[in-house]
Amino acid sequence: MDKTLPDLATAVAGIKDGATVMIGGFGGSGAPIELIHALIDRFVATGHPRDLTVVNNNAGNGHVGLAALIEQGMVRKLICSFPRSADPVVFTERYLAGKIELELVPQGTLAERIRAGGAGIPAFYTPTSFGTDLAQGKPVEVFDGRSYVQERWLKADVALVKAHLGDRLGNLTYRMAARNFNPLMCMAAATTIVQVSRIVAPGEIDPEAVITPGIFVQGVVEVAKPAQEETLNRMGAVYPEAAA
Amino acid sequence: MDKTLPDLATAVAGIKDGATVMIGGFGGSGAPIELIHALIDRFVATGHPRDLTVVNNNAGNGHVGLAALIEQGMVRKLICSFPRSADPVVFTERYLAGKIELELVPQGTLAERIRAGGAGIPAFYTPTSFGTDLAQGKPVEVFDGRSYVQERWLKADVALVKAHLGDRLGNLTYRMAARNFNPLMCMAAATTIVQVSRIVAPGEIDPEAVITPGIFVQGVVEVAKPAQEETLNRMGAVYPEAAA
Amino acid sequence: MKLSATQIAWRAAQDIEDGAYVNLGIGFPEMVAKFQPPGRQAIFHTENGILGFGEAPAAGSEDWDLINAGKKAVTIKPGTAFFHHADSFAMVRGGHLDVAILGAYEVAETGDLANWSTGPKGVPAVGGAMDLVHGAKRVAVITDHVTKDGKPKLVQRCSLPLTGVGCVTRIYTSHAVIDIESGHFVLREKLAGLSFDELQSMTGATLHAPQPVADLVAPSL
Amino acid sequence: MKLSATQIAWRAAQDIEDGAYVNLGIGFPEMVAKFQPPGRQAIFHTENGILGFGEAPAAGSEDWDLINAGKKAVTIKPGTAFFHHADSFAMVRGGHLDVAILGAYEVAETGDLANWSTGPKGVPAVGGAMDLVHGAKRVAVITDHVTKDGKPKLVQRCSLPLTGVGCVTRIYTSHAVIDIESGHFVLREKLAGLSFDELQSMTGATLHAPQPVADLVAPSL
Numbered sequence: 001m002d003k004t005l006p007d008l009a010t011a012v013a014g015i016k017d018g019a020t021v022m023i024g025g026f027g028g029s030g031a032p033i034e035l036i037h038a039l040i041d042r043f044v045a046t047g048h049p050r051d052l053t054v055v056n057n058n059a060g061n062g063h064v065g066l067a068a069l070i071e072q073g074m075v076r077k078l079i080c081s082f083p084r085s086a087d088p089v090v091f092t093e094r095y096l097a098g099k100i101e102l103e104l105v106p107q108g109t110l111a112e113r114i115r116a117g118g119a120g121i122p123a124f125y126t127p128t129s130f131g132t133d134l135a136q137g138k139p140v141e142v143f144d145g146r147s148y149v150q151e152r153w154l155k156a157d158v159a160l161v162k163a164h165l166g167d168r169l170g171n172l173t174y175r176m177a178a179r180n181f182n183p184l185m186c187m188a189a190a191t192t193i194v195q196v197s198r199i200v201a202p203g204e205i206d207p208e209a210v211i212t213p214g215i216f217v218q219g220v221v222e223v224a225k226p227a228q229e230e231t232l233n234r235m236g237a238v239y240p241e242a243a244a
Numbered sequence: 245m246d247k248t249l250p251d252l253a254t255a256v257a258g259i260k261d262g263a264t265v266m267i268g269g270f271g272g273s274g275a276p277i278e279l280i281h282a283l284i285d286r287f288v289a290t291g292h293p294r295d296l297t298v299v300n301n302n303a304g305n306g307h308v309g310l311a312a313l314i315e316q317g318m319v320r321k322l323i324c325s326f327p328r329s330a331d332p333v334v335f336t337e338r339y340l341a342g343k344i345e346l347e348l349v350p351q352g353t354l355a356e357r358i359r360a361g362g363a364g365i366p367a368f369y370t371p372t373s374f375g376t377d378l379a380q381g382k383p384v385e386v387f388d389g390r391s392y393v394q395e396r397w398l399k400a401d402v403a404l405v406k407a408h409l410g411d412r413l414g415n416l417t418y419r420m421a422a423r424n425f426n427p428l429m430c431m432a433a434a435t436t437i438v439q440v441s442r443i444v445a446p447g448e449i450d451p452e453a454v455i456t457p458g459i460f461v462q463g464v465v466e467v468a469k470p471a472q473e474e475t476l477n478r479m480g481a482v483y484p485e486a487a488a
Numbered sequence: 489m490k491l492s493a494t495q496i497a498w499r500a501a502q503d504i505e506d507g508a509y510v511n512l513g514i515g516f517p518e519m520v521a522k523f524q525p526p527g528r529q530a531i532f533h534t535e536n537g538i539l540g541f542g543e544a545p546a547a548g549s550e551d552w553d554l555i556n557a558g559k560k561a562v563t564i565k566p567g568t569a570f571f572h573h574a575d576s577f578a579m580v581r582g583g584h585l586d587v588a589i590l591g592a593y594e595v596a597e598t599g600d601l602a603n604w605s606t607g608p609k610g611v612p613a614v615g616g617a618m619d620l621v622h623g624a625k626r627v628a629v630i631t632d633h634v635t636k637d638g639k640p641k642l643v644q645r646c647s648l649p650l651t652g653v654g655c656v657t658r659i660y661t662s663h664a665v666i667d668i669e670s671g672h673f674v675l676r677e678k679l680a681g682l683s684f685d686e687l688q689s690m691t692g693a694t695l696h697a698p699q700p701v702a703d704l705v706a707p708s709l
Numbered sequence: 710m711k712l713s714a715t716q717i718a719w720r721a722a723q724d725i726e727d728g729a730y731v732n733l734g735i736g737f738p739e740m741v742a743k744f745q746p747p748g749r750q751a752i753f754h755t756e757n758g759i760l761g762f763g764e765a766p767a768a769g770s771e772d773w774d775l776i777n778a779g780k781k782a783v784t785i786k787p788g789t790a791f792f793h794h795a796d797s798f799a800m801v802r803g804g805h806l807d808v809a810i811l812g813a814y815e816v817a818e819t820g821d822l823a824n825w826s827t828g829p830k831g832v833p834a835v836g837g838a839m840d841l842v843h844g845a846k847r848v849a850v851i852t853d854h855v856t857k858d859g860k861p862k863l864v865q866r867c868s869l870p871l872t873g874v875g876c877v878t879r880i881y882t883s884h885a886v887i888d889i890e891s892g893h894f895v896l897r898e899k900l901a902g903l904s905f906d907e908l909q910s911m912t913g914a915t916l917h918a919p920q921p922v923a924d925l926v927a928p929s930l
Binding site for chain 2: 534535536537538550551552553554555559564570571572573574576577580581600605610611612613614615616617618619622623649650651652653
């Protein structure tokens, strides 16, 4: 078994119109920029995929990565906790114009809903958001005298994830705080596609150091020197470049 | 801040009569034998603690560790998934004589209930045990056409845990499959006491390699060459030795 | 004439695809791992937190921190990963395993399985069985076709406490390979020397055979 | 005369015990980390998966995989640990943090907090605030005592969308330190040059002072 994919275009070829796509990262850290850009390339060339529901903590920054995906008009709905950034103009304009739907979820609830999706837990209770607008319409139950909100799992058709090392069985490590939502999204998607800085042979990752075991991964593609969103934005980058 | 404890007796000194005590390990792997034996020593000397509720995957094996704790009559109730072993006579005799209470929990549900206790999730739904005797009396709810059983979190007053390396801030690593329930129990107890093979300085554990961050740990005690239950039992060991 | 336990395990192993993630129940099902067809490599999961473990070590070289769910010593191999119990059962409950192969006291034509309790006497123990039956994409059972007393283990409704409801999809027995489809036992393979009627008489619910039934064959092992 | 933002942060920092696990909300509260009293070392948690991170790196030496929840570059130090978002919020929701210090639009005498939305206009963003208010053992707010328009931020009932119900226990403002106990604002410290009546007039709900009120003092910073 070898989960290695030959290139980025192959990695994103199977994503369909209307798909729910989880995209890893917190801001730029751990964001799979190259996979996102490959998806944009495919859309520019073919008009697909579109009408995507995207799950990410944020709503993109500047004009690269997730912001560029939104700017292309590929995203119908965004599920996130914090759609603000240093330069959130792409999302903000579309949102205020009613061109993109937003489901706002508290960050810990977002993480737990994704984990629940991956762990086969259809619903759970959390104190978070009790008594607030974000709990509207959700069942409330009292346990041991305290009120909790019922939240549902979140699953996806595809997860696009950035990791550090990956072996051909899909075992992954991450780099510092670039871990964030990535391991959870690996668990919650029917198909998890991972860009890694280096593909290594099985056994090169210490079994103790594996953060995402390969069972959660369907494809691994090597991007040797991944771009960092923060760096691209400081250079004023726009993707695709022709759009600049 | 230094969470290092001077010795095993100090480590177990605070455990009260009637306490709920989570004990890590799966069979002998990851079982904190020396902490358990220190607790037995205290009971032999003082008559306390007793009437404990113990949470463990199993019910002990032979006459050391958890089995010895049960044999001393210190355990009122056991919450576990699999009270069988190569030599389960200690638990079996007491159970069949009605001298110890058993709450049998499917293994994955046990793990998830402990994690939920640590993560502030008072209840969750699982397909596990639906339609079986182990779901009796539990709320059932249908999500997306499938039936699920509501399970409650599990918390403890104290967790006794075995890890491999620990620093004085309580950051921990484990050794192979000795990880099992230990990281979860660290999260779910008000006071988590860990025996480690070696106490190292903060920074000696790679931040990427920390499995249990120190926030979940209250005390760390060094046991340089921990005994292995399997090995003790093959030698026919009995604890305390006087009982042999 | 009937298949031995080893031969039943061999037969079950033939249906495991290359690269499949597989959990083998403790005891008899563990034997399935030995019979992977050439060129195929399944990745074995054990509840206590190892994916992709290797064979048993030589006697005397066991590391008792490296055991499987049956508390038997195993080994690591390239690609092994360790994780804690909550992650382990996320793999199970979350539907990430391809196959779980379990033993059985009884299997009903409804797919119900009873394999954890023989009743109120004795000490009950469930382990990971109730999680596994609701997790793997395919839940198969390997079992003798009848009990030691000659009573059917494949029944209309289980008489023993259930492990799971409607969860089993295929049964490998000492005499046959049977799928469970829409609440029916559907016969796929039977021993060549055994008539349909003979097999039916050993089975506690109606056997259906909408398609030709293949011969159940296994090598001498 | 009133305390500057820096001085409010300083005052809040004086109440953080040695070894406390602390989450500082993004923006203004981050400043609290700078003012730990000598001999005390808190361990800082950030939602995006770091415990025990260090100060900001020198400009130009940032690693953008090593950021805090405010997306600012930080550093590691001995004892740092990385983890994923579910584990991070297990720390929060599970009650493992000792202190969370957050900003506020409004705080009610009931302990209700509003700090995530100024109403239906604009883009709403909540981040980890709703989790933090239900997780930490002590939830404190640092804020100017009044808005830029001079309106009270400490009120009877919040008019803006709530972040959490009955969650705040202490408020550090530009003019006072106030506890919330049993649905009341209880004054603990106020600026020496400010009378009780003056402070009450800037506050949207009744101030109680069952014990002597200490002077609120902070060094020039």
